[in-house]
Amino acid sequence: MNALTLPDIAAQAARQALPLEWVGMCGIALPVLFDGQRLVATADAGVSLDDGEARGIHMSRLYLALEQLAQETLSPPVLQRVLQRFLDSHRGLSSSASIKIHTDLLLKRPALISPLAGWKSYPVTIEARLKNAMFHVELKIDLPYSSTCPCSAALARQLIQQQFITDFANTSLQHADVLAWLGSTNGIVATPHSQRSSAQLRLRLDDYLDELPLVAIINDAEAALGTAVQTAVKRADEQAFALANGQNLMFCEDAARRLNQALKRAPGINAFHIRVVHAESLHAHDAVADSRWNWEAA
Template sequence: MPANMPDIAHSASALAHGRLEWVGMGNIEVPLTLETKGLAPCTIAAKADAYVSLDDEQAKGIHMSRLFLALDTLSCEQSLTPITLQQLLDQFITSHEGLSQSAKLRLEFELLLRRKSLLSGKQGWKGYPVVINSVLLNGQFKLELTVDVAYSSTCPCSAALARQLIQNAFDAKFKQQELSFEQVKNWLGSTEGIVATPHSQRSIAQVKVLLSHNSQEFDIVTLIDLIEATLKTPVQAAVKREDEQEFARLNGQNLIFCEDAARKLKALLEPLAYSDFSVRVNHYESLHAHDAVAMAVKGIAGGYTPE
């Protein structure tokens, strides 16, 4: 460092004294090489929030550049794994000796996965928003992963009401008539036959899991796959007509309220090895201008609360 440059962090006194829980930088743009089970290492464009505690009540401030440069080393020289994350937080703290005892990093990015179509054998990219939160607090490492999975939800109530209208239309059209198989079949295939359709909507399941503090690797893809297999109607990437028809069938066979989705995900996550979990299901209704929302947590003492 040039000797003649003022260093306010050392020379100036703080305007007020006191401990600060977190100080650092938000929204740092940083490409990282993500390593996650079942996927070749891939580059992700992350937004990072990097913080340390300011435990020295008299100190003017922290050294922002040290956090930034440590993160840059992770970006340029390493891969993102639970191990390198913990090392990075260690580095945040050791580079602030006497000032800070805790560190945290939030990474937000979109994980692009190759997804197969339902029937046609085509493939396409689908993006999954991911947040990785890591904290090193009093020597304890905490690591949590949040994924957003988009799916389609068809309202069971609306489906029942639509079925009733279809029966009414059948009544009105054919009451007291002797009908042949062909006549019924043709009517069912006509627009007149399907006089009403239930509403369905794009929905998002937001699943947060607490990973073991000694996790060696991320396993983001398995979590996403399990959520999609549970909900049955994930939003599709490549779609030909046969895929669209299969999607319609899956929607019809999996009518779902937000409560159903939250309960299914809770049942999925309960036996898995996650230390804690939190689920938030949002059905962005097409019936209303507001959303249908359901939340669930594992329910352990001192654990996640619904949010």
């Protein structure tokens, strides 16, 4: 060996010939561009190692191809070009390539009543795969929202009725008495439990999309759920939120069904797997519902 030649271990023959389904790097720091923002992201990037005789893949080639994602707005065509570069730089070694990008999308959300707004962070993962010229993109989105138990609300209403009977038994009622009673703690002797809940959406996108419909999907899903968690909140906003929750009682089953309907209507999605998790304040465990559409067949 010439003293100036660097040893290239990856190019050596493997001691034990065996193809590998996926080889790559996880947790690569990457600043990505999306929705006019520069977002801090991490990427997992890799290829299959089909040539069982080859010792290793060329990780630096994948790493360098990722730079394109720091330069251009994240979109399906850009992801496809990067994956094609992974494969072009591993001719004879790999037939499939994949990339996962984890980031937090920041969206500015207005308050319900006051003229205020604040930032909300949505954890998202964008996963793209290229195999035998077939290109697929999958999104994972986590959405926090508030849910109030309909059963608990009905039980609380019944207790309020009982309290009313107790407080006004054998009394001739004046409008002012009832109004004062309604404003007292006796008038709301029981409250239903509500909880911070989360919807975990996994979505497969149609192949032809030029843009990632992340913001539209988040907006559609939040509209379907009805009580997204808030950002900037003054008392007027809190009161509006209390009213919205009172008008939007839901079990986890209700939330899953609403999301199912909304996502089936949303353009650009050809399959999904939804999980909603209501982190119960009644129990120390969660109430959970799943819903799928075209998921097994895809």
